[in-house]
Structure formats: C-alpha cells, structure tokens
Amino acid sequence: SRYFNRQVALIASALYVMAPFRYIIWYEPNFGGHSDSVLFSLAALFCFYEVFFNSALRDEYFGRINSKKGKYKLFLLISGLGLISGFETYVCYTFLATTFIIFLFWFFFDPLFFRKRYFYIYTFAFLIGFSPWLIYNFENNFIGFILPRYNSGEDVPLLQLFFKKGGTWPITLSFLKIILIRVFSLEHFYRFSGVFVPKDIFFNIMRVVFISTPLTLVVFFIKKVLRKSVEKSSVRNLQKELIIFIFVSLILILYCLFPVIRPGTHYLTPAYPFIIILIGIFISKLWHLRISFMRFRGVAMLLLTIIFLSGFYYYNETWNQKNLEEIEDTFHIKGYSLCFFPWCFRSECYDYLTFDLKIVSLFFVGDMYEREDVILRDQFFKILGNSNGEERHNWHSIIKNYDLIHSVRPGAQPYAMMGAGITVGDGLSKKTIQTVASQISPLVSKPHLYWLYEGVAVSYCNRMYKDILNDFKQGYIEKYIPHDFIHYFYTSLGRRIAEGNKNDILKGLKVLHSFPSKYHTYLYNGFKTMLDEGHVDLLLEKNEPSSNYLMKNLWFRKGELIGNVIYNQGMNPTRWSNVIKSIPDERVSSYMLGVVNGLFTYTAGENHYGMYTPPWIIAEKVKEVLTRSGVPEEFHSFIYEGIGFCISLRTHGLLNTYNGEESFDVIPSKHINDFYIGYGFGLSERYDGDNIFISELVSDNIPVDFQDTVIQGVHSWLSYMIANDTNKKGM
Structure with missing residues (x-):
C-alpha cells in the first residue's frame, strides 16, 4: 500500500491468497x-x-x-x-x-x-x-559459467545462454501462452451457480493489461510533452507501475529467448506475483474508471468475485480431501496431477517399481510438440479424460476413449495407461472402488490392464494415511481389485506405511505385519523405498527383519542408497573392498542389484531421461561409472544382472520397442546370460510371476536363444519370496 495505494494492496493480496484454481495447483511444482x-x-x-x-x-x-x-x-x-x-x-x-x-x-x-x-x-x-x-x-575452474541447456544435454556458456535461440522463438511464444492460460485458469462453478464461467478470464485480463500499459504511456507522453498537463504525483505513480510492467515483460522475453523450444516453467516463477500485482492495479483503475455516465465498478467487482470463487473452490476441495494434521498435506497435489507433475510425488523416492513416475517420465507435454510420431495433444488429454485438458474426476471418459491408446507408439503406451490409471485412482473411494473392475476389465485388455491398475494403485494410495489403512483392513482392495493386479496396491500401501511412520520405523514395521502374511512380499517392496540409511541400519542392528525376503529388501535398499553416492562421489577399488567385506556373503547379490538400480534410477533422473530415451543409453552410463569406480571382477555378473533388471522394469517388458543396432554393445558376450536372468527378475517383479502373461512377453520380445534364460530369471526371483507366501500366481 505504501507505493501504490491501499486498494491495490488489498486486491493484490487477496488475489495472491485466493488465486485462480490452477495457479494454486501449479504453485508447488513451479515454486517448489x-x-x-x-x-x-x-x-x-x-x-x-x-x-x-x-x-x-x-x-x-x-x-x-x-x-x-x-x-x-x-x-x-x-x-x-x-x-x-x-x-x-x-x-x-x-x-x-x-x-x-x-x-x-x-x-x-x-x-x-x-x-x-x-x-x-x-x-x-x-x-x-x-x-x-x-x-x-x-x-x-569457474564451472558456474557453463550451464546445461534444459532437456538438451548440451552445455552453454552463461553469457551466451539467451543468444542461441535461432528462429524457433515463435514456437516458444506459443508455449508461453499455453502455460500462462493453464497456470491462471479458472474453474467452472456449476456447484455454486450453475453458470458457465470462462476459464481464461484471468489470462485475458493479463492481455488487456499488456495492451493498455503501452497505450497509457502514449497518453502520458502526449500530456507531458505536448500539453504539459501532468502532475508530479502522476509521474511517480507511472514510474512505479512501469517498473513492475517492464520486470514481468523482461521475464517473459527471456523465457522466449531461452535456447530450447520448450523451457522449464520454473523460469517464469519470479513473474507470477508481479503479474498478480499488475492485475490488482488494473482492477483498481477499473474500479475508479468513469467514461461519461458509465462506471466500471460492477465489472471490477465481478472479476474479483469470479477469481476469489476459483480459489475458494480449490481450498474447499483440499480441506475435504486432505489430512490437516500434517501441514504439508494442505498444499500437496492430488493424484490426478501426477500425470503432469510427478516430481511432487516421488522426487526423493527411488522405488524401482514405479520410479518411472519421476520427473520427465510421464511428462508427455514436453516431448509431444517436438515428436509428431508420439501422440497428438488432444488425444493425450482424451486418454486422461477430457479433450480440454481437465484431468479431474472424469475417469469414465477415460474408458470411453480407451481406443485412442492405440494411437500412442508402443513404448509410450505403458506410461499413457499409468497416467490414465492415476486419474482413475483419484476419483475412487471405498464407496466407488467396487465399480472399478466392472467398468474397466470388460473394455481394457492385457497388457494395458497391468499398467492402468499400476497407476490406479499409486493414486488411490496417495490419500489420507488413516483412510488408506482402513480401506485395506476392511477388505475393500482384496474384495474388489482383481487378483492379478493386487500387488500394485499392497506395494503402494507399504510405501505409505513407511511414510506415515518415518519417525518410528519399527512401529511402521509392526503396522505392516498386522496385514496377512501373504501380502508381506508386496508390502516390503513398497516399505523399503522410503527408508533412508539410518532406517536400514536401525532395522539391521535390531535384527528386526523376521523374514528372509525383508532382509534381502533391506540390503537391496542399502545398495540403492550407495548407488546414489557413487553417482555423485564415485568409488575406488579400496573402498569397494571395504564395502564388500562388510556385507554377508549371502546378501552380496541383493546389495549389488540395489547398487545398480540406485545408480540407474539416479542417472535417469539427473540427466532428465524421459520415457523416449532408449534404456541402453542409461545402461551405458551406469556401466561406465561402475567400471571407472573399480568394481571387482567377481561382481561383474551382478552388475549385468542389475542392468537387465532395470531395463526390464523401465521397458515394462517391451524390449523390442527400444532395440536398435547399438543395444547389445553394452553387454559383453560373457555376461549376456546374466543380463537376461536380471531381465527375468524385472518381469517377475512388475507382473508378480504371472507366468502365462510373462511367457507371452518373453516370446514377443526376447531372442529365442535366451527365452529359457529369462524364464530361469523369473523363477529365480520367485524363489526370493518369503517361504510362507503361497499366494503367488503360477505357483
């Protein structure tokens, strides 16, 4: 209020608190x-x-x-x-x-x-x-002067960063428009008024502001220079507003000049609050505007009311769906948003089963405009439920548009179906989950069903912790989810149990053991993904693991965490020797598998490798890092088992989708069997030992000479399971 006026301050502050619906949703991923x-x-x-x-x-x-x-x-x-x-x-x-x-x-x-x-x-x-x-x-050596170009892999000197755009800036400008429309999109208020409200009102106000400000400058110039009728206070006010306007304009211009076609949206972050200040100034001026007998206070009040209602709608929905005992839950995004902003959900979690939900893996929009062979934008949104891009509570139309999945190239189909499943899961509760099988199963076939249910499980379990536990304990999942896909739900539940008890991990393990033992295998898989080094050491020190499989999981997780360290700090033969000596002989294979998986996952995330990146590229980098770090020769077989495991999970078993001439150059001939055994591990883990379906995948994607080796890996992985688990498919 000190540098504009009290009315502008009140309007801008209110807009910032009760901002447009989509702005609040975008706040965490873009401002995080x-x-x-x-x-x-x-x-x-x-x-x-x-x-x-x-x-x-x-x-x-x-x-x-x-x-x-x-x-x-x-x-x-x-x-x-x-x-x-x-x-x-x-x-x-x-x-x-x-x-x-x-x-x-x-x-x-x-x-x-x-x-x-x-x-x-x-x-x-x-x-x-x-x-x-x-x-x-x-x-x-002043490495800060060299920056990686976003999503390109190319390094650019800092001083040249905005001078390598070329002639593609108009394309980036179109992206800028799409981003601003999406960020400042309003919600339809049918439940409040039954009246359609245009979603782009806020964006169009921005347009008016950016058009009217130069016109205001022209009028000011005419008054000052030609008529000399400008008061000193008016000059000051214009200067204040002009600084904000030029600041926002500069941020938008720099975005368009950034040397990639679609820069990250976080580069617009500094402009957002100043855009809201400009809107506040505009509405304040509109409030006082008078042309002849016409006054515009009603228009200004209507605009404010619409925007406030949009923010209120979001908060109302959030408070009804989140656990307010945990402050971070108030602003965490629901499952449907994970299709576009998965890093909010798994940014620190190296879950080998669903790590493909990290950063760019499900981020279709980034690659879509540059890849005509992938899928049209409208088709993608239809798969997610609505051609206008509304990803919320419309999972029936996902099923209706299931035929569009066939327009997605094969390698992207698992991710598209997982994205659709995330949207489905967000619309479910204990009252509606019973309809899932009847709605989905008749229309969607394998393998799409696996990927869809994996997404459903991730989103469904990303709700209030107590509600999830109650749903599982009351038998809703066991009763209504087809048995072939139930492992995804218990894996996600295990993750949530670890999250909910991270301050007392021993208590979390007791909660886990309160579920039937036939599901412990899956629960352990999810549980371990949220453990840090202290948790793992505590459980091993207390000798808490009551099953062989949990012990394997803990050593696997310990290896994953070391894999992250190797990526950042490297290793040497002496250190490897000391590490290996500290590991019981029977746990070395689990540990090394975890090392490779942690390194593979971290490499993919740090280099922004998306779903279209051939996994062989990641595997080559992993192999290079491990070779350079001096892994003893006797452990190389474990490395290639791990690479096979990771590639199996990342490709969802569709190896032929990514094969090229360079594919097997990564794997030495003497370790090719190790690779295929590890590949079988991954198939068993993702598809839970569904032998019939796995056999089909192997037949379609694996050379005949190695099909038996993969099946051997599948059965070897099944032998890792706890002895009293008699519920595995195909056993």
Missing part, C-alpha cells in the same frame, strides 16, 4: 525449487522503491538534505539490496533479470549513479552475498 526468487525479488524491489519513491530518502540520496538518521537508513537499504541481489543470484540465475531491472531504473533515476558511494556500498554488499558462488568457482 524457486520460491526464493519470488521472495527475494519482492524484497529487492521494495528496497529499491523505498530509496527512490520515499521523498525523504530520495532527497537524502541526491544530497538535497543532510540527516544522520536518513543516511543510516539509506545505508541499510542499499546494503540490504546488495546482499539480497548477490545471494539470490548465487542461488538462482533467474534473479539476474531482477538485477538488470534495478540497474536499468537506477540509471534512469540517476545516470551518474556509479559515481556515488551508494553504488560501491551496493557492489560490496553484492559481492558478500555472491561470495559462495565466487569461492566455489575459484576452486572448480
């Missing part, structure tokens, strides 16, 4: 890693406004008055501005846009600012805030 750039941009511009739009401090800056108190306050503001700018530039290069705006307007207000001591105070404070970057880069 970059919310600091918003906070620091707001703080930096506040300091800047305080210096140049506070009359007393402005006069102090230009030497018109001489006040000790004013100088002290000015020193604090300039120093704070420098510290904020330096530190946030170190944290996130996106803040360079804010720094540019500050210098641009500093020059505008004072062309000789570099001759004033305040500039040197700012510079010194900036260097202090930026010092972590300087120290690190001095010690590492």
Whole structure:
C-alpha cells in the first residue's frame, strides 16, 4: 500500500491468497525449487522503491538534505539490496533479470549513479552475498559459467545462454501462452451457480493489461510533452507501475529467448506475483474508471468475485480431501496431477517399481510438440479424460476413449495407461472402488490392464494415511481389485506405511505385519523405498527383519542408497573392498542389484531421461561409472544382472520397442546370460510371476536363444519370496 495505494494492496493480496484454481495447483511444482526468487525479488524491489519513491530518502540520496538518521537508513537499504541481489543470484540465475531491472531504473533515476558511494556500498554488499558462488568457482575452474541447456544435454556458456535461440522463438511464444492460460485458469462453478464461467478470464485480463500499459504511456507522453498537463504525483505513480510492467515483460522475453523450444516453467516463477500485482492495479483503475455516465465498478467487482470463487473452490476441495494434521498435506497435489507433475510425488523416492513416475517420465507435454510420431495433444488429454485438458474426476471418459491408446507408439503406451490409471485412482473411494473392475476389465485388455491398475494403485494410495489403512483392513482392495493386479496396491500401501511412520520405523514395521502374511512380499517392496540409511541400519542392528525376503529388501535398499553416492562421489577399488567385506556373503547379490538400480534410477533422473530415451543409453552410463569406480571382477555378473533388471522394469517388458543396432554393445558376450536372468527378475517383479502373461512377453520380445534364460530369471526371483507366501500366481 505504501507505493501504490491501499486498494491495490488489498486486491493484490487477496488475489495472491485466493488465486485462480490452477495457479494454486501449479504453485508447488513451479515454486517448489524457486520460491526464493519470488521472495527475494519482492524484497529487492521494495528496497529499491523505498530509496527512490520515499521523498525523504530520495532527497537524502541526491544530497538535497543532510540527516544522520536518513543516511543510516539509506545505508541499510542499499546494503540490504546488495546482499539480497548477490545471494539470490548465487542461488538462482533467474534473479539476474531482477538485477538488470534495478540497474536499468537506477540509471534512469540517476545516470551518474556509479559515481556515488551508494553504488560501491551496493557492489560490496553484492559481492558478500555472491561470495559462495565466487569461492566455489575459484576452486572448480569457474564451472558456474557453463550451464546445461534444459532437456538438451548440451552445455552453454552463461553469457551466451539467451543468444542461441535461432528462429524457433515463435514456437516458444506459443508455449508461453499455453502455460500462462493453464497456470491462471479458472474453474467452472456449476456447484455454486450453475453458470458457465470462462476459464481464461484471468489470462485475458493479463492481455488487456499488456495492451493498455503501452497505450497509457502514449497518453502520458502526449500530456507531458505536448500539453504539459501532468502532475508530479502522476509521474511517480507511472514510474512505479512501469517498473513492475517492464520486470514481468523482461521475464517473459527471456523465457522466449531461452535456447530450447520448450523451457522449464520454473523460469517464469519470479513473474507470477508481479503479474498478480499488475492485475490488482488494473482492477483498481477499473474500479475508479468513469467514461461519461458509465462506471466500471460492477465489472471490477465481478472479476474479483469470479477469481476469489476459483480459489475458494480449490481450498474447499483440499480441506475435504486432505489430512490437516500434517501441514504439508494442505498444499500437496492430488493424484490426478501426477500425470503432469510427478516430481511432487516421488522426487526423493527411488522405488524401482514405479520410479518411472519421476520427473520427465510421464511428462508427455514436453516431448509431444517436438515428436509428431508420439501422440497428438488432444488425444493425450482424451486418454486422461477430457479433450480440454481437465484431468479431474472424469475417469469414465477415460474408458470411453480407451481406443485412442492405440494411437500412442508402443513404448509410450505403458506410461499413457499409468497416467490414465492415476486419474482413475483419484476419483475412487471405498464407496466407488467396487465399480472399478466392472467398468474397466470388460473394455481394457492385457497388457494395458497391468499398467492402468499400476497407476490406479499409486493414486488411490496417495490419500489420507488413516483412510488408506482402513480401506485395506476392511477388505475393500482384496474384495474388489482383481487378483492379478493386487500387488500394485499392497506395494503402494507399504510405501505409505513407511511414510506415515518415518519417525518410528519399527512401529511402521509392526503396522505392516498386522496385514496377512501373504501380502508381506508386496508390502516390503513398497516399505523399503522410503527408508533412508539410518532406517536400514536401525532395522539391521535390531535384527528386526523376521523374514528372509525383508532382509534381502533391506540390503537391496542399502545398495540403492550407495548407488546414489557413487553417482555423485564415485568409488575406488579400496573402498569397494571395504564395502564388500562388510556385507554377508549371502546378501552380496541383493546389495549389488540395489547398487545398480540406485545408480540407474539416479542417472535417469539427473540427466532428465524421459520415457523416449532408449534404456541402453542409461545402461551405458551406469556401466561406465561402475567400471571407472573399480568394481571387482567377481561382481561383474551382478552388475549385468542389475542392468537387465532395470531395463526390464523401465521397458515394462517391451524390449523390442527400444532395440536398435547399438543395444547389445553394452553387454559383453560373457555376461549376456546374466543380463537376461536380471531381465527375468524385472518381469517377475512388475507382473508378480504371472507366468502365462510373462511367457507371452518373453516370446514377443526376447531372442529365442535366451527365452529359457529369462524364464530361469523369473523363477529365480520367485524363489526370493518369503517361504510362507503361497499366494503367488503360477505357483
């Protein structure tokens, strides 16, 4: 309110709290890693406004008055501005846009600012805030000047980052429009009014703002230069608004100039709150606008009401569906969003069964526009339930549009069906889950049923912890989910049990053991994915595992965690020797399988390898890292078993979909049998030993000479299961 007016402050604050429905949904994935750039941009511009739009401090800056108190306050503001700018530039290069705006307007207000001591105070404070970057880069050959281009694998010098766009910026501009429409999309309020509300109102207000602001500048110029009828206060107000407008415009321009066709949406993060401030200014002006006898207060009030209702709709839905005892649940996204934003769900979880839900694996939109052979955007949204892109509570239309799955290329079909399953699972409760089999099974066939139910399980189990436990204990899953797919649900339940008891993992294990023993195998699979090194060591130290299979899972998980370390820090033969000595002989195979899987998963995530990346590329990198780290020769067979295991899971058993001339160059001939045994491990794990279906997959995707080897791997994996588990299919 200090630098615009109280009405603008109230409107912008209210819009920020009760923001458009989709903006709130997008808040976590887009702001999660970059919310600091918003906070620091707001703080930096506040300091800047305080210096140049506070009359007393402005006069102090230009030497018109001489006040000790004013100088002290000015020193604090300039120093704070420098510290904020330096530190946030170190944290996130996106803040360079804010720094540019500050210098641009500093020059505008004072062309000789570099001759004033305040500039040197700012510079010194900036260097202090930026010092972590300087120290690190001095010690590492200034690698901070080289940045990976988003989703491209190419490294670009920082200073050239925005100068390699070429002629594709209009395509990026079209993406920008789609993103802004989606981020600021409103919800239809049928339940409130029964009246259709256009979803793009907020976006169209933005359009009006960006058109009207240049027109306002033209009118201002005419009044000031030609008519000389502009008050001094009007000049100040225009300058304040112009800074915000240019800041947002610069962020949008830089997005379009980023040297890939579709940059990450997080590059727009700093602009979002300032867009809301611009909307607040616009609605405030609309409130006071009067043309002849017409006043526009009603229009302004209507726009505010619509936007507020959209935010209220979201909060109402959230509070009815989430566990408010855990603060993070209030803003966590429901399952349907995981089709587009899966990193919110599994960003720290290396679950080998569903790790393909991480970062880019289900992120169809990123590749879709550049790959005409994949699937049309409208078709993809129809598979998810609605041609307009509404991914919410419309799973009946998913089934109706199931025939569209055949327009997806084979390698992407598992991911498309898992995405559809996530949407289905989000619309289920204990009252509606009984309809799943009757609705889905007659229409969807194997193997699509496996992938669909895997997605359903992930989403269905991503609800309130107590509700999930009750649903399972009351037998809803066992009663209504076909037996072939029940392992996906108990695997996801195991993950949730570990999540819900992460502060007392022994208690979590007791909760797990309260379920029938025939499901412990699946529960252990999910349970281990959420264990950190401390959890694993605690369980091993307490000698808590009551089954051989759980013990194998713990050593597998211990290996996974080391796989992540190897990716980041490497290993050497001496360290390998020490590690192997600490592992019981009977656990080495499980441990090494975990090492390879952890390294494989981490490599895929860190390099943004999506579902279209041939798994052989990832396997080649894994092999290179492990070879370089000096793994003893006697453990190489375990490495290739692990690679086969990972590729089997990542391809969902559809190996032929990814095969190329280079495929088997990764696997030495003497270890080809190890690879296929590991491949059989993966088939058994994903499809739970469904021998008939697995035999079909093997027949269609594996060379005849190695089909028996794969089947041997399937049966070997089944032998890992706990002795009293008599519920396995095909046994």
